[in-house]
Amino acid sequence: MSYLVLARKYRPRNFAEMVGQEHVVRALTNALTQQRLHHAYMFTGTRGIGKTTVSRILAKSLNCVGADGLGGITAQPCGVCAACTAIDGGRFTDYIELDAASNRGVDEVQGLLEQAVYKPVQGRFKVFMIDEVHMLTNTAFNAMLKTLEEPPEYLKFVLATTDPQKVPVTVLSRCLQFNLRPMAPETIQTHLAQVLQAETIAAEPQALRLIAGAARGSMRDALSLTDQAIAFGSGSLQEAAVRQMLGSADRSHVLALIDALARADGRTVVQVSEQLRLQGLSATSTLLEMAAVLQRMAVLQAVLDAESAAGDADPDAAVLARLAQAMPADETQLLYSICLHGMDELGLAPDEYSALTMVLLRLLAFKPAGAAAEKKKLTTPEEALSAPVPVPGPEPVAQAPIVEQTRAPLRLPVRSDTNFVQKPLPAPEEQAPTAIETIEISVHEVPQEAALEAARATVADAQWSPTEEGAFWHALVQELVGQQKISALTRELALQSQLVARDGKHWHLRVDNASLNQATVRERLCTALQDAGQADAISVEMGQVSDSPARRNAQAAAAQQAQAEAIVRNDPQVQQLMRDFGAKIVPGSVRLA
Known part of the structure; x- marks a missing residue:
């Protein structure tokens, strides 16, 4: 007699033998007991959890006649009647299984539906079971919609799939859905x-x-x-x-790795990783086992203690309790996350064991330093107050120290003609009622507004050098832009170019941007000039531009901005605020309307 594998030999024959799917078994059992039967069922879930098995048990429940041949629909099929034994043996004429992975076309589905018009031959119901139904084509789904919605009273549909997201909603809405869960x-x-x-x-x-x-x-x-x-x-x-x-790592290796990581022992981590490589153990299974151990450690850290863990059936429970106490909770969570994300990196590295070592050492790289290690830290306000602040001498003035914002508890206003710095507090026995004493040192500052105005004038003068033809070309371009005769790149070419010379009706222009010197753009500008009665032809050369309409506009805008800032700065009320309260005009806050 040939050997029958365990997966087939111990396949459940009734609902009582089903394992791990109590929610589905309870719903189907109640429906069968109360005779509340749907015409279409859909079972979803990952591989190997019982979708096809539930389908066969359901078919037996619908067609079982009992050991005496007088039974009806039942939630507990007898398993000995002709219908039950035929379904278990795959010989029941009225139970038809269709593998949609290999029969996914419309012809196969139509062939199945053609049998729906005939009443059952052996049993009480016809049962059409379509496995991996999501593999059917759209045409095949459309072909079965009408029959699936209103089948004959003797026909039941059972659909099974591992990917319900690919099943059309028109099919899902016609079925009673059950999600089979992965087993613990x-x-x-x-x-x-x-x-x-x-x-x-x-x-x-x-x-x-x-x-x-x-x-x-x-x-x-x-x-x-x-x-x-x-x-x-x-x-x-x-x-x-x-x-x-x-190919999985021994639990002792995993516990040794976690213990070494808790002690920040990088040498042991590398040695254990090398042992895993020499033994040919899977790096993925190592990280999986580590994640499982860390999960148990996190639970121990959160809700249990060492005494309750000692009574655990796991022989490593005492070691886990010790590690849970040795490793801080935040490091446990960090290492757990690193293990999970590290599995995605194993396939990217040329050697999975080197990738495993890097994943394990990553915790040491991010591990918080111990109390004895030197750390960089910000000075507290109390330390800043107690620390002496050097007061600069009158010479040189430029070397006056600036108090850092992160260390100084207070920021004092700085006026244009004076500078305030903090002076060390007196000794505790000599402290005055005031908390901070200030001294005043005269310095000479160039007002920031004046410096900005000078910088703008310098930039404008450097970018604009007037020429003989510049004023004429600027006025003409402004007129064309105002009348909307030129736009887009044509407008930019006119604004950014310089009129070098006029030879009758042939004008010579110069531009420093190659992207503007295009044939179509030149033709549009020439057409606009012709319509304005100015030039019949233009030529554009590449070179340095010193006088263009755009630069004249920028120079005029800079002059207007400087004039507006001067008006605000010379206003008597503004000067009084600056003199009495140390106010300043924020650069860039004065804008033309």
């Missing part, structure tokens, strides 16, 4: 222990824990890994053999 590692471990006990196979609890974690919520994957582990271990499951098979 503890649930998988308990079920594996029962299966191995039935198979009379010895297994260590830690070996089952490793398999349950590697299954990632899939019972089918867990049973497949168990089959592989039985073959690898010659009929028994031992932790060392399962670790070797999975």
Whole structure:
């Protein structure tokens, strides 16, 4: 007799045998008991958690006739009647499974729907089960919409998918949806222990824990890994053999890494990482195991204590409790986050073990320094008040110290003719009632507004050098712009160019921006000049421009700005405020309306 793998041998035959999907089992059981049956069901969830199994159990519940042949719809199929045994054996004519991954076209769906017009041959209901339904084409979905919405009373649809986001909402709205959840590692471990006990196979609890974690919520994957582990271990499951098979790091390595990181022992971290490389253990599984251990440590730090952890069934519970006390909670959270994000970096590095080492050392790079380490810190206000502030002498005035804002508790106003600095407070026994004493030192400052005005005048003079043709060209361009005869790049060419010479009706221009010297732009400017009765042809050369309409406009704007600032600065009320209260005119605050 051929061997039957565990995933098929121990496939649930009824709802009572289902593991980890109590919410789905309860809803379907109540619906079957109360005869509140929907015409279309959809089961969603990741691989290996029971979507197809639930579909077959539902089909048996709808068609079971009981051991005596007189039964009806039931939530507990007998498993011995003709309908139940035929469905389990895949021989039931009225239960049709369609794999949409390989039969995704409209022709396959239409062939299935053609059978919907015929009543059941063997059972009470026809059941159409479409697996991986999200793989169907849009045309195939459209072909089944009408039948899916209003099927015959003897027809039930069961759809299963691992990606419900790809199923059209028009299909989802016609189905009763059930989301099957990934199973907890503890649930998988308990079920594996029962299966191995039935198979009379010895297994260590830690070996089952490793398999349950590697299954990632899939019972089918867990049973497949168990089959592989039985073959690898010659009929028994031992932790060392399962670790070797999975390529996962030993818990002792992980605990050693976390202990070294807690002690900021970089040498040990590198040595353990090298041992993992020499043993050929998976870097990904190492980070996964570390994340699991750190998660338990974080729980211990938050809600438990060492005494309650000592009674844990985990043999490493005492070590975890010690590490939870040795590593601060913020470092635990940081290392947990680094482990999770580090798994994405393993595939980017040329060597996953070097990437693993870098991920582990990252915590040491961001680890807060100890109390004995030298740290840079800001001076507190009390330290700033107690620290002596040197008072500069009258010469040289330019070397007068400036009190930093981060260290000084107070900022005193600075007038244009005087400068205030803090003086050291007297000794505690000689302290006066006033908190801070100030002295006044005369300095000579150039008013900032005057300096800005001089800078503007210098820049304007440097950029603008009037020429003979400049005034004429500026007036003409301003007229064309005002009349909207030129726009966009044509306007920019006229504003940025300099009229070098006029040879009758042929004018020579110069521009320093190559992007403006384009044939189409030149033609548009020439057309505008022709319409204005000025020039019939123009030529544009590249070179330095010293007198253009744009620079004349900038010079005029600078002069107007300087005049406006002078009016504000010479206002008697403004001068009184500056003299009595040390007020200043904020640079750039005076703007032309």
